[in-house]
Amino acid sequence: MTQRTMGEIVRDQKPLTLGPAATVSEACAAMYARKVGAVLVTDADHGLLGIFTGRDAVRLLAEGLDAKATRLDAVMTQKPTTLGPRATAMDALLLLNDGGFRHVPIVQDGRVVGIVSRYDFRAREQARMDDESGFMEVMR
Numbered sequence: 001m002t003q004r005t006m007g008e009i010v011r012d013q014k015p016l017t018l019g020p021a022a023t024v025s026e027a028c029a030a031m032y033a034r035k036v037g038a039v040l041v042t043d044a045d046h047g048l049l050g051i052f053t054g055r056d057a058v059r060l061l062a063e064g065l066d067a068k069a070t071r072l073d074a075v076m077t078q079k080p081t082t083l084g085p086r087a088t089a090m091d092a093l094l095l096l097n098d099g100g101f102r103h104v105p106i107v108q109d110g111r112v113v114g115i116v117s118r119y120d121f122r123a124r125e126q127a128r129m130d131d132e133s134g135f136m137e138v139m140r
Contacts, residue, residue, distance in 0.1 A: 003089050003090055004088070004089045005085060005087065005089075006085050006087045006088075006089075006091075006092060006114070006116060007085030007086065007106075007113075009106075009114070009120055009121075010085070010106050010113055010114025010115070010116065013114040013115070015105075015112060015113075015114050016030055016031065016034050016039045016040065017039065017040045017041070017112060018040075018041060018042075018052075018072060019042065019043070019044075019072075020043075020049055020050075020072055020073035020076075021071055023067065023068055023069065023070060023071060023072070024052070024060060024065070024067040024068075024070045024071075024072065025067040027052050031054065037054045037102060037117065038051055038053040038054070038102070038103040038117075039051070039072070040112050040115060041073065041076045042112055046111045046112050047110050047111060047112075048080070048082065048111075048112050049073070049076070049078065050076030050077055050078045050079070050080060051076060051077050051080045051103065051105060052072050052075065052076045052077070053077075053102065053103060055102070056076065056077070080104075080105055081099060081101070081104065082104065082105045082106065083095065083104055083106055084106070084107065085106055085108050087106075092104055092116055093118070096117075096118055102118065103115055103117045104116050104117075
């Protein structure tokens with residue numbers, strides 16, 4: 001089976017992006033409306049500045065921060081780990097697994113082209129990842 005690339009997976013994607021001055025409340029409303037779990041925080045040229053996820057929202061609410069007054073640039077994960085469009089499905093799955101991430105931004109020439117999560121991968125890709133992970137555990 002030929003492995004799909006990130007470029008193929010995000011080809012027609014319109015990732016949810018907001019600027020750093022957007023509030024957490026705005027980000028949560030946008031994520032809810034789009035039914036996604038993350039927003040990519042970008043500059044005017046679509047350069048990636050950070051990522052804000054549902055996990056971040058839960059954390060900041062637990063800390064008692066005001067979602068309507070808190071800007072994304074104050075609570076986002078800065079300089080998140082990314083992949084390029086030529087990375088394979090297995091590259092992404094390994095990164096998600098090893099890093100404990102749910103989302104990985106796809107960036108080309110410093111600009112956001114998409115985002116992937118574990119749910120973007122086919123059952124066969126997931127099974128291969130599980131097989132390879134199990135094999136690596138046995139080797140340790």
